[in-house]
Amino acid sequence: MDKHVKKVILSLLSIVMFLKRMLVGFFQLVAKGFSKINEKYEQTIGPTLYQWAYTLQKKLRWVSLLKTSGPLGFFGRRSVLQIVLFLMLFVIMIPQTRLYSAEKISNMPGRATLLYTLVGSGDQDFSPEDLIVEQALPPTSVADQNWRDGSISADQTASTGKIPVQPEEISSISVGGTAVTKPSILPGNQLPVQIDTNKTQTTGRKDIIEYTVDSGDTIGAIAEAFHINVETILWANNLTARSYIRPGDTLKIMPINGLVHTVSRGDTVSSLANTYDTEASEIIAFNDLKKDGSDIIIGETLIIPNGTKPAPKSTYTVPESRPYTPLTNVAAPPPSVAAPAGSGYLWPLGAHIITQYYGLQHTGIDISGGGVGTPIYAAKGGTVKVSQCGYNGGYGCYIILDHGDGVNTLYGHASKLYVSAGETVTQGQTIATMGSTGRSTGPHLHFEVRINGVRSNPLKYIRY
Template sequence: MTKFRIKIAFLRLGISWYRFLSQVLHSLRRLLLGLARGLGNIGRRGIFPPVLWVYRLIFYVRRQLTLLFRPFQTTVLYFFSHRNILHLAIASLVAGTGLISLGSRAAAAEDLGTRSILYSLVAVAGDELIEEGAVPSLESFPTEYLVDMVAVGKTPAVDFDFINESYVSAVTGATAIEPAELAGRRATTARTSLTTYEVKEGDTVSSIAESFGLAIDTVLWANKLTVRSYIRPGDQLTILPLDGVLHTVKKGETLEKITKQYNAESREVLAWNTVESPDSLRVGTQLLVPGGRITPPPAPRRISPPTTLFTGPKPPGAPSVGGTKLLWPVAATRISQYFGWRHTGVDIAGPSGTAIYAADDGIVEHAGWSGGYGLNVVINHGNGLKTRYAHASKIYVKKGDTVSRGETIEAVGSTGRSTGPHVHFEVIRNGKFLNPLEFIR
């Protein structure tokens, strides 16, 4: 009896929920229909008429323009589709090219291609670079004009390509010379103050120096340039009124110290600058040092690569491991660079000083320094097979030694062209570099 009552109660509850949901859905349907009717009326009366009017206006204007330009379109199409228009275009192109070539000039080597259409399209304004430099000699009678001064300091291993200057000073010993025909062409306009000059297209340091009657060094020093520096159109250069150096007074400097630094005369400095006495120099004041010259820093001493081999006790070798393949050459396992068409071996990274082992029995063919390899050992294993172990920090063998498989021959380092401690391991057969990983067990 109780179960029957429970079922009746659930049935009544379900009927009540059904009636409630039906009423909700009916009300929602009436609401949505009302909204749809309202929006439809708004669209028909408020939106549709203006849109239709705009569409009709656009359609009318487009139709009128089509009728207006149709005859013109026919004429243009007829002109460009005529069979003789191609011949006329080719003839015009040939004639224009001929007229342009009549006004052309012979091009220097450095100007090759700079006047082409492609160059004008892809080149960026101001990107033409002109490198200043000195040449060993000139075919002319030299006239000495600066004693004990070098117009352009020596810079070892500098290429001076495409030198096409109207004036290039030559350096012989410690005296700068210039061609005789240019000796009398110095500017004579007297200047007593600094001048700012804006670099123009085609200017070089030598041409600017000549136009102001100055030595090349004076222009370079005043603008903190070197013979390797580039100047571009638009650059601002400081021009001194005479040859010398522009110096900014620093804390603790005296007139005597400054003149001694530039090998100049104190009275000349006082005469050219508004300095009442040698003791009245102020920090930050710019002084013109007439006749001064900047002594170039001494050339760095070339450090010869180490040629002596390590003579201390040799670390123990690798554990004896048999087999027909080569032994892993170092007590480290991380490969930092693999063999490839631009890399002739395998780089195995390891801490500096880690032992490097002979990959197999053989005779030491080379032990020492070899350019980018740094300290390295080459072992000849016979039958055309050789192995190289490069960038070592120490070498424990010498040329001609007989080494056994697993014997310690080097210590890991970073000598030569290297970015970190590792061993560069190469396998060479009959002069051909092979992938070392194919030979290692």
């Protein structure tokens, strides 16, 4: 090849290499610039823009949901249904706001008649738009007339052949352009029937009389007519606030507020005054007794003026405690104290501290107190079904008594056993002593009651 041609080719190659280096250097400079810009972007607005984009994507998720699940899945979402229902209610409510406008009122029936045109609206000092027409409907049924007279009333529906008296109507009154409408008296709150005053006989009376209940009578109205309180009538006739009176019933009417007492052995005027919260002088004066009231006799009926019936007192007998007794002198607990009335079971231990009750995770009750050696009693007489020591599923040394009729009692964690399987024991007999055998964290008695193999709450059968 010619020497000159080689020189030309070398020159071209040198130019190409130079251009390559220039381009590489240029792109390196551009890459460094973009790298610095990216660093600035990540340190400044980059995270904020990413957060905005993520939030916008999350907000517009329903668009992708509409594409993937279709219209049925989209409109079946709870949030979309709530929005649609709100829009429907809004669209329905807007037109209704015009129903009671002045334009609608002007089209009321009767405005377009000839009579209205001739007569006009009259000389009233209020506009026709302010007129409110109210219609008072008559009551369809008559309830017990117990307005302010309490809930105790005479039955008006008895078959007496008479139509019950309707309450008087209270007419509406129109004064000076204003309307006073008839007040609404709800059923059961009607005006009381007036009682014949000739039947009351209240002047200077000191004896008890009888009153025959008429239709429509109430306890409150009768008490008011005889000038005594409702409680006096209730006490004299052994009634309560929930009792009913009916036409034809006979009531005892006291002459004064108070009650009647029949003298029994040991009664004195002072004791009666303390019992019924009144003054002894009032009892003596009203019943014409001697000054000291010593002339009362057993069986005599006295009127206690202004007395009140004492509230019944609940009595509770504190059970006697059973002190711990050594094994050399063991005695059965008293049945009347240890067992609930009618159960026939005794408290099974000479201690009474319940450390764990019957529940879902516990099949009986745990009783402790007194320490190891405290006597364990047979809650009821029966036959020893099981009496053995060992772990026994956590019961340790335990005894099962069969009381018949499918009833068994179990006594667990004992330290010593005094009876063997097959023996017959009596109620209250000492059958073991308390211990901490088996799965136990301290001395106690685990007591169970089983009815036909099903564990029941022992506190339904025993009480300390």
